[in-house]
Amino acid sequence: MNDPLIERLADAVRDTGHPVTDTDRADLAAFLPLTREYAGTSGIVFDDTRALALAVHALAFVRRVRAAEHLDALDDQLAAETAPGRMDAVRTLIDTYCAPHGFHAHRTEVLLLALHFETAAQIAQQPTPQA
Known part of the structure; x- marks a missing residue:
């Protein structure tokens, strides 16, 4: 079964120089359920x-894992x-x-993903405006 979030992501990056490949889909199908479970x-x-932003990050992350690339350190x-x-x-x-x-x-990957969860948690806690 196709994951709707992966399909939205593929649609969003279709016309870029780096569309979602079958390998990306397989890696995202392994990684995104872990994020959903934690959430x-x-x-x-x-x-x-926020879900699409997380998916974009996840796509870049799984590609870095395959390429054995690391991001530069961020301010702790x-x-x-x-x-x-x-x-x-x-x-x-x-x-x-x-x-x-x-x-x-590296810790940078952990920090960036943690910030996605933190942002989603904080947005969900904001009161909704009354009509």
């Missing part, structure tokens, strides 16, 4: 915009913007995906 157990709900102070335990939980999520690929993601 579900953490009570985090992604709206459509950004980790202070995440909920307690989020960095450790996201590290576990990333390690679960990376282990079979023989890849160890």
Whole structure:
């Protein structure tokens, strides 16, 4: 079965120089369920915009794993913007995906993914405007 989020992502990047490949689809089909599981157990709900942003990040991430590429370090102070335990939980999520690929993601990958979850959690906590 096709994952609707992967299809939305493929549609969004179709006309770029790097459309979604079959390999990307397979890797995303392995990685995105891990993100959904963590979001579900953490009570985090992604709206459509945040879900697509997460999928775009996931696409770049799985490609970096395949290419054994690492991102440059970010200011560690950004980790202070995440909920307690989020960095450790996201590290576990990333390690679960990376282990079979023989890849160890640097802290930057963990931080960037954790910030996606943090943003979604904070948006969900904002009060909705009354009509």
